[in-house]
Amino acid sequence: MRHFLDLHKVPADDLRAILNQAVETKTARAGQGKGACDADAPLTDRVVALVFEKPSTRTRVSFDLGVRQMGGETVVLSGSEMHLGKSESVADTARVLSRFVDMIMIRTFEDATLLEMAEYATVPVINGLTDASHPCQIMADVMTFEEHRGPIAGKTVAWLGDGNNMCASFLHAAGQLGFDLTFGGPEVMDPDPAAVEFARSKGRNVRIERDAAQAVAGADLVVTDTWMSMHDAAEAREKRHALLQPYQVNAALMAQAKPDTLFMHCLPAHRGEEVTDEVMDGPQSVIFDEAENRLHAQKAIMRWCVEG
Ligand code: CP
Numbered sequence: 001m002r003h004f005l006d007l008h009k010v011p012a013d014d015l016r017a018i019l020n021q022a023v024e025t026k027t028a029r030a031g032q033g034k035g036a037c038d039a040d041a042p043l044t045d046r047v048v049a050l051v052f053e054k055p056s057t058r059t060r061v062s063f064d065l066g067v068r069q070m071g072g073e074t075v076v077l078s079g080s081e082m083h084l085g086k087s088e089s090v091a092d093t094a095r096v097l098s099r100f101v102d103m104i105m106i107r108t109f110e111d112a113t114l115l116e117m118a119e120y121a122t123v124p125v126i127n128g129l130t131d132a133s134h135p136c137q138i139m140a141d142v143m144t145f146e147e148h149r150g151p152i153a154g155k156t157v158a159w160l161g162d163g164n165n166m167c168a169s170f171l172h173a174a175g176q177l178g179f180d181l182t183f184g185g186p187e188v189m190d191p192d193p194a195a196v197e198f199a200r201s202k203g204r205n206v207r208i209e210r211d212a213a214q215a216v217a218g219a220d221l222v223v224t225d226t227w228m229s230m231h232d233a234a235e236a237r238e239k240r241h242a243l244l245q246p247y248q249v250n251a252a253l254m255a256q257a258k259p260d261t262l263f264m265h266c267l268p269a270h271r272g273e274e275v276t277d278e279v280m281d282g283p284q285s286v287i288f289d290e291a292e293n294r295l296h297a298q299k300a301i302m303r304w305c306v307e308g
Pocket of ligand 1: 055056057058059060129137266267268
């Protein structure tokens with residue numbers, strides 16, 4: 001049985017195979033309606049539980065649609081309406097869900113919840129975001145970069161702002177898929193040291209910059225994320241914004257990168273805060289390809305899980 005929990009926990013060859021599969025399936029579907037089933041329907045007679053303890057637009061729709069395109073069905077569950085971790089342990093929830101469904105995708109707060117779910121489930125578990133990582137998103141991001149610019153190996157990604165869960169998964173991907181990463185942000189928001197160490201242990205160059213212009217210089221891809229992640233306390237907003245303002249991705253900052261540097265944001269974005277409209281809607285932005293590729297990348301992830 002294969003769980004998809006984090007990018008540094010899946011063999012690098014398997015990540016590459018998943019990306020290849022995602023491109024193959026996307027290509028094969030070209031011209032078909034969004035509701036059309038894939039030719040081999042690998043999830044026929046299977047049910048996937050989609051568990052959300054946090055809000056979601058992209059993850060929810062892309063997993064739900066993806067399962068249907070693969071011939072399966074979903075049960076969408078809201079954490080607030082479940083016993084999960086409150087009146088029933090995560091372990092027992094995992095055991096019970098495993099009797100009803102063939103796969104579990106969970107978006108939750110603490111990584112420990114995901115790990116407990118995976119430990120006690122007898123079906124594959126997929127990480128749909130925790131406070132610590134967001135591996136499905138970064139698979140879609142790598143797929144999107146490669147669609148536009150070819151292999152990501154040997155390239156440099158500049159991450160601007162908060163060294164959050166997205167940044168950690170980008171560092172895992174850097175180590176696994178062979179690209180370098182420069183973090184540009186305030187010291188108090190430096191990325192997870194373990195994720196930095198993982199990328200460096202694989203021979204990747206990870207730079208920590210305090211100057212935003214230095215961070216994007218020479219980058220092939222500039223990425224940022226909201227300044228208030230779903231787990232950040234509302235009262236921290238003013239302080240965080242003040243610290244992060246110098247790292248706003250705007251046209252002046254993009255001009256410090258290369259003319260063909262791409263821009264990505266996992267969305268939802270707070271236009272005018274971490275990124276300006278000019279960049280979001282500009283020619284270097286591939287944010288909506290990135291959003292669409294959640295569907296294709298996650299279908300390949302689910303296929304990898306069930307084929308295991
Ligand atoms: N990027 C992302 O995970 O989007 P949602 O929060 O809408 O799922």
